[in-house]
Amino acid sequence: MISLTEAQTAVLGGVPLLEVTRVPIVAAKGLVLAEDLTAPHDVPPFTNSAMDGYAVRAVETRPAPVDLTVIEDVAAGHVAKRTVGSGEAIKIMTGAPMPAGADAVVKVEDTHQDGSAVTIGTSVVEGENVRIAGGDLAVGSVVFEAGTRLTALHLGVLTSIGVKAPLVHRRPVVAVLSTGDEIFPVEADLVPGKIHDSNRPQLIALLDDLGIESIDLGIVGDDADSLRSALTRGAKMADVVLTSGGVSMGEYDLVKAVLSETGNVDIWRVAIKPAKPFAFGRLGGVPFFGLPGNPVSAVVAFEQFVRPALLKMMGARALFRPRMPGTLRVDVHTDPDRTVFLRMVAELEGDEWVARPEGGQSSNQLTALARSNAFCVVPVGTGDVQAGSLVELEMFRWPEARTEAEVLNVG
16 A cells, blocks of 8 residues: 555646636636736726715814815716815715815715705714725736636636636546446436445536536446446546546456556555545546545545646646644544544534544445535544544535645645
């Protein structure tokens, strides 16, 4: 067996960086910037009012109350025609450009207007309730760096600076296949000896969470010719081939044998639990991931190997889920020869994160994983962990926060 770190290093070193392209801003969610983005203008582009109220010269509001003459009314999207002079004010709406001569805004709720006169009920200081041009972004400043994975909020910022088609790495396409004579599609009624295929739907959904396109290759039984045909077809159609099942040591675990004929295997057994049987290689130059058949093992392998690799192919800097310290609330017994991933519910109690196991920890017990939000990561050589111990929690429902260099101490 090889260590988790060795396996992750080999996987990340064995996947290509995908080409760059420009996509419309509405299609860029989930993609990764291929260049630094700088602001072409200030944001906001002009100094404007942060409140509905009255633009005034702040010095003339002290002491309050004071009466001023309203000389104009300016709505958002319009520009004042007059300059605020001594004893004057301009009624202004949120977002409207600040009139010349004014240096503060009095909120409307602190005023009372009667005809052309307004009573200012409270004093303000220079700059109060005013948004300064460039207060969010200054022209020429770096908005987001290359390697940033774009969320909906990033897209809002890009739109605010007029980016119509950012330069990004394209989305990978992943072909997904389940293997095994015992696997039935969910549409079919079960018969003795058969189980429903949970791996393929959950893997496709995990890819969808990443904004990655998948090709469903269906289910292939324990037949070498059918498996060879499916793998070859997947390698021609996709950037990555992802299978589950058939990577253990049994007589009918055919993935390794077939892959050895059509490509090469780089990794076989990893010192982790669950997900020890794991295959990584290439099919005609296309990265191949062979995940274990047990559903929890498949998810752990996806989280530790496939997800980071896909993000690296997309050009992302942050590849791995965040980890944080937490206190274990129960005793646990683990295999000291492997890095162990225990399914946990992590909760904040006061200012401390605590973790409790959620259900059974066997690799076939998927319900416990679905109810969890974290893995308690127990390092090789640890074995038993006592209640009250400080442990490392990997939050698999949180977005990536750790870089390849931080995790693997490279670069």
